[in-house]
Amino acid sequence: DGGITQSPKYLFRKEGQNVTLSCEQNLNHDAMYWYRQDPGQGLRLIYYSQIVNDFQKGDIAEGYSVSREKKESFPLTVTSAQKNPTAFYLCASSIDLWRQSLGNSNQPQHFGDGTRLSIL
Amino acid sequence: GNSVTQMEGPVTLSEEAFLTINCTYTATGYPSLFWYVQYPGEGLQLLLKATKADDKGSNKGFEATYRKETTSFHLEKGSVQVSDSAVYFCALRSGNTPLVFGKGTRLSVIA
Numbered sequence: 558d559g560g561i562t563q564s565p566k567y568l569f570r571k572e573g574q575n576v577t578l579s580c581e582q583n584l585n586h587d588a589m590y591w592y593r594q595d596p597g598q599g600l601r602l603i604y605y606s607q608i609v610n611d612f613q614k615g616d617i618a619e620g621y622s623v624s625r626e627k628k629e630s631f632p633l634t635v636t637s638a639q640k641n642p643t644a645f646y647l648c649a650s651s652i653d654l655w656r657q658s659l660g661n662s663n664q665p666q667h668f669g670d671g672t673r674l675s676i677l
Numbered sequence: 678g679n680s681v682t683q684m685e686g687p688v689t690l691s692e693e694a695f696l697t698i699n700c701t702y703t704a705t706g707y708p709s710l711f712w713y714v715q716y717p718g719e720g721l722q723l724l725l726k727a728t729k730a731d732d733k734g735s736n737k738g739f740e741a742t743y744r745k746e747t748t749s750f751h752l753e754k755g756s757v758q759v760s761d762s763a764v765y766f767c768a769l770r771s772g773n774t775p776l777v778f779g780k781g782t783r784l785s786v787i788a
Contacts, residue, residue: 563720590775599766599780615775647720665711666776668720
């Protein structure tokens, strides 16, 4: 079955460490996204990528970095510059945003099961 | 910019009660509207969507109608079950942009 796989499900970070969250999809989607979820704040967009080797900052990109070397993969690195990294991180993908001239907006995003990051 | 406002939770209902979760939006252009559901410890699942004014999305007994005149997309279900307990997110997508989400509404259904 096609889907989005996030790993690990739980992750712990020591102070001053960088950690990388994995996101892989086999849906042949061009666009991929990272969101952060905190209690009572809904989902906030960290980064997104519409095509391989290109990505855009979202609303809360500071302290995070991403890469998009393959269509299937969009790893997120939480750097030591992110002062409050404890959260639930969700990866998503969707059919590409820009190649179609019309009708992009009705395509939903598909989500993985998330990674919960905690600070030791 | 685009934004979504949904009613504050938590919402607690008895089984078989009627559910309404309000959602209003602000957007440029002609957005598509979505409801997602999140069960404990899981990611988000698409519940239903509507892509133009007066469209009604429906799934698993849930319904929502795209009302352009009131910029609303309220979620309704006639008879909730304990298994409907989850967090519900209203979202929109306009043109070439990622989804914008509301803050979510937690629903608890008690037997």
